[in-house]
Amino acid sequence: MARYPKIVAIDTDWTLFWGWLKENEWGRGRNASPRKEDNIEKRNYWExxxxxxxxxxxxxxxxxxxxxxxILQNGAKLAIVSRNTSKAMCDKALWYWTVQDQNGQDKTIIDLVSFDEVYNKDKTEHFRAIKGYSKVDYSDMILYDDEAFNNTVEMMLGVTFQVSRDQKGLTWDNYQEGLDIWRRTKDIYSPWNGLNVGSYPKRKLIGYSGMDMGTIRELEAGGRRSDRKEAARWGFAVYVADDPRVAIYFNNWIKRYFPGTQTVVCAIYARDGGIWDRMNKIWVPDFRNNIKQNRSSEFMLGWSEEDRNRQVAQWGVKKPYVLFSRHPNMGAGFPFRGRFNELVIYPQIQENLILTVRMSDSELRTAANVNYPGRIREWNITIPQQTRADFLRNRENIG
Known part of the structure; x- marks a missing residue:
């Protein structure tokens, strides 16, 4: 039997079914019941x-x-996770719809639901509740949803997130794609053994990062960066440089623009170099602004993350992945001329594979450049043609 999440969560409106169950629209005609759910009736098997x-x-x-x-045949629990304002209406709808259980017996959907979380809050709250009931780790959960801004459950908690686009609902192919992402995320897991570098005999140095202490403490606990306030070109992530001078520059930049913030430059390792070499990687062209983070609204923010993932997949690289790019020079005070290399490590990879180690001044003085362009073949970094053109346009060399 293929590996499978322990809890599979499905959204309601436009994911499990088309249409809206809205309290302010249903039950407004003649002889309407004051209980909104009592105005729902079955039209046919599907509707x-x-x-x-x-x-x-x-x-x-x-x-x-x-x-x-x-879901049931694979031994998983079914969860309904929705921000619909009427749990009673959703429950009634799910009572009318019947499907077969794992034994081929007809059951109403609501009778097959183990976790019925329907309330208008950020969906991280729904999953915190589910974890409290079930004691299942977030890494063993997946959410299917049509609203991209609900991908906070992946960024903040580690629940695998799979979006359904264009009001097509949850299709079999979309369902399988989500399971594939969940399995690939499991494949990059390397156990967290604390902060002792010697506990990771297969570790591999992958760069340097100047970070605030809040982020460092989260990573030093084997977790993930949770900051969603700071703007980020390629999404919420840990941004890493191959050149220690770049990490030192940004370490000081944070202090300058955020007075009072404590920062440290850290060495960033993959806990297992073999897993790191095999995992998915992409080097994207810097001019593709349409796949950078859009913070104009929560709606656009969510879709900018999903649109980047879709474009990267079209280049042949699927989640979970790390992203490389060339960053424009920061101008006066930057340690060298020209663009510099950056590595973007997303939260799923942070928690599953990354080791963060604070560096002393003496260690920084002797730190060597990791040289990302020189690692393209060794690390199996995918280079789209647009990226090669971007390097050529800037008169730069790429492997």
Whole structure:
């Protein structure tokens, strides 16, 4: 049997079914019941409707019965995780829709749900509640959702997130893609054995980073960076340089622009160099501003993260991945002329594979350049043609 998450969570509106279950729209016709859920009736196997206005309806997506049966056959628990404001309406809808359980018996969907978390809060709250009930680690959970801004559950907690696009709902292919991402994330896991470098005999130095102490403490605990306030070109991540001079520069830059912030330059290691060499990597062209982070709204922020993942996948690299790019020179005070290399390590990789070690001034003085362009073949970094063109345009060499 293929590896499988312990908890599979599905959103409601436009993920499990098309349409909206909105309290302010349903049950407004003649003879409406004051209990909104009592205005829902079954139209046919796939659809429900408002008994006071048959033009208002919702319909279960075609692949949902097959997906739910597969979830249960693989021994996982089904969770409903929704920000819908009416749990009663969602529960009633799920009572009308029937699917087969793992034994081929017809059951209402609501009877197959182990965790029914429907309330209008950030979905990190839903998953914190589920973890509290189940004692299952976030790394053994996955969420399917049509709203990209709910990818906070992956960034903050480590729940694998798979988005459904264009109001097509959760399809079988999308479901399988999410499972593949979850399995690939499991494949990059290397046990956290504390801060002693000697506890990682297969470790590999991958760069240097000047960071604030809050981030350092999170990473030193074997966790992930949780800061969502600071702007970031390529998404929320730890940004690493191959040249220690760059890390020193940004270490001082943070102090200059955020007075009172304590910072330290750290060496960044992969706990297991073999896993690091094998894992997915992409070197993206800096001019592709359309796949950089868009912070104009939470909606756009979420989709900018997902759109970057989609473009990277079109270049042949799937999540989880790390990202390399060339960063424009920072100007006066920067230690050298021209662009510099950066490595972007996303939270799933931070928690599964990264070791962070504070460096002393003497260690920094003797630290060697890791030289990312020279590691392209060794580290199996994918180089799209657009990236090669970007290097050529800037009269730079790439392996």
């Amino acid at each position: 429900i409707q408002d008994r006071t206005n048959n033009r208002i309806a919702c319909g279960m997506y075609a692949d949902i019965p097959r997906i739910i049966k597969d």
